[in-house]
Amino acid sequence: MTFRTRREALRTILAGDHCIHPGSVYDAISIRIAEDLGFALGMFGGSAASLAILGDPDIALITLTELAEQMRRMSRAAALPVLVDADHGYGNAMNVRRTVQELEAAGAAGLTIEDTLLPQAFGVDKPQLISLAEGVGKVKAALDGRGDPSLVILGRTGAVSITSLDDAIARAKAYEACGVDGLFFTGITARDQLDAIAAATSLPIVLGGAPESMSDLDYLAARRVRVALQGHAPIAAATLAVHETLKALREGVSPKQLKGLPPSDLTARVMRESDVKQRLRAFLGLAP
Template sequence: MTFRARREKLRAILNGTRCIRPGSVYDAISMRIAADLGFELGMFGGSVASLAVLGDPDVALITLTELAEQVRRMSRASALPFLVDADHGYGNALNVRRTVQELETAGAAGLTIEDTLLPPAFGEPRTQLISLEEGVGKMKAALDGRGDPSLVILGRTGAVSITSLDDAIARAKAYEATGVDGLFFTGIKTRSELDAIAAATSLPIVLGGAPEEMSDLDYLASRRVRIALQGHAPIAAATQAVYDTLKALHEGTSPKQLKGLASGELTARITREVEVKARSRDMLGLKS
């Protein structure tokens, strides 16, 4: 499947009437598992990118090159369309333009550009935002950097929980006016906040983590929420599994006594062993 076909699938989700849950993905294997299980979309978050690539917390240490290389590996492994958290675009508006170019050629179906001040300012413990004007400039730069018009670009803000609901609405309306394809919100805690945002804007909405009272997909769909994230449990589960397995081995457990390991059948399916053997027969003359 071409990159454009993947991007058109994401656009169909945004232009539809349902609200879906994406699968949190972070590497080639998680991409294939999400696709095999039937997820329509993957989400590659900034925090999991930092964990998967650096083993570091989400404090804006990962570089654009490192992120783009991981996106490229994931794109190669599966045709599942996925949305990439591009953070603040790795700098000012000109850096944002470069970020879009790199992630587009790496195969992302869509990406988010946020207005958080990153990296954090010296001596400031609270999350801060860039000005609305600078945020608008970044959205314009993202659109200018797009070569494939089917690439989805989402303007993202966490202003609801950082400054105010009114500021979040003002930013959303300004970003919408630049021509972005959708709006991504984090920090929304109540239905009344989402209702106000939906009433003030017209673009499809992507929602970050939200409380239980906002888990009703029908309600979310009625407020134009087309994608609702559920956090990043898969990488947390993988971390625990690796920890438990290594701990057991270190304490003397025999490999044959380990529990919870992937079966040979599952491993073969995820690694596409049948297809690889077929290519080996056809292209290398190998007999299996």
Template sequence: MAWRNRRAALRAILQGSACLRPASVYDAISIRIADDLGFELGMFGGSVASLAILGDPDIALITLTELAEQMRRMSRAAALPVLVDADHGYGNALNVRRTVQELEAAGAAGLTIEDTLLPQAYGAAEPQLISREEGLGKIKAALDARLDPSLVIVGRTGACGISSLGDAIARAVAYEAAGVDALFFTGVKMRDQLDAISAATKLPIIIGSPTAELTDFDYLAQRRVRIAIQGHASISAATEAVHKTLAAIKAGAAPKQLKGLASAELMNQVTRADLVEERETH
């Protein structure tokens, strides 16, 4: 099955010895570009999903159906394995079950379930966490819901940046014992934090938006970090390019005066025009 090949590729990354940068992807064109450039993995973040689908900031307005449908479009467009940020699973443990089922059917190679309280509580000035018990319940629901055992389930915690390093480790150890395939930590800023996490756990590690102290990929690899997410610059770059182009057109620029446009060759490549033409003749 094609989906299993993608999931096997993600598992090989997690079981390897190197730390890689995934491509931030959010639609059919971006995933094809990442695939053509030779990225081994795509990351479909919740923030970029909200931007690409709704044009809204990352405040948990997007629905599971919208996320899964966008993943389905990307799965059709390219064979690049994609790890999906499934946020909090869109509700309680029962909602998490459906989240796993929908994203599995949409072709995701893996997905993350986090323990952040979403949407943010009324009047809360800072992000909050659900209890360890509820977080563990969601992880168990996710693991029980998958039909394809090759689908990668990642337990994610933001405790390091919200409560404490000790809480982050306790949550990660519980998720590890439940049977997740990898652990995702956000809010890790210092090497001593990562050293403690690596010493207390056994599974492959994913970290989000590394600080300057955590950009040595050899060091990260030695601490079992297999994926280091570098933010989501691609959608920001695309937004800037569209803004500049439309602003120039609004100011009266002629088509030949526009700068920064994709060449005809690049457009043909990302739309697979040659393949479509070939199919039209057979």
């Protein structure tokens, strides 16, 4: 599947009338599993990227090069469309433009550019936003950096929980006027907030999380929410599994007595073993 086909698949989701949950992916194994399980979209979150690549919390330590390279590995491993959390674009508007170019080349189906002030300012313990004017400049630069018109670019804001609902709406309307393909919101905690945002805007909406009271997909779809994230449980579960396995081995448990190991057929599917064997026969003349 070509990169454009993946991007068009994401555009179809955004243009539809249903809301879906994406699969949280962060490496070649997780994206293949998500694809095999039938997820229509993968989400490569910033926190998952930071943990998978650096083992660090999500405090803007990861670099664009590291993020793009990990996306490139996933694009090679599977054809699942992936929406990438590109944070603040790794600098000013000019850096945002390059961020778009690099992630496009790495095979991302879409990406988000947010208006959070990153990295965190000295002496300030609460999240801050850049100005609306700077946010608009970043969005314009992102759109200018796009080479493939099918690449999805979402304007993202966390203003609902950082400043106010009114500010979130003003920023969303400004990003919409720039020509983004959709709007990504974090920090929404109540239905009246989403209702107000949906009434004031017209683009597809992606939610970066919401309380259980807003988990009804039909309700979300009626407010133009097309993608609703569910956090990044897969990497958390993988972390626990590795910890428990190594702990058991360290305590003297025999490898044959370990619990929670995958069956051999699952590992074979994840490795695409049958495809590899076919290529070995075709290209190296090896017997089956």
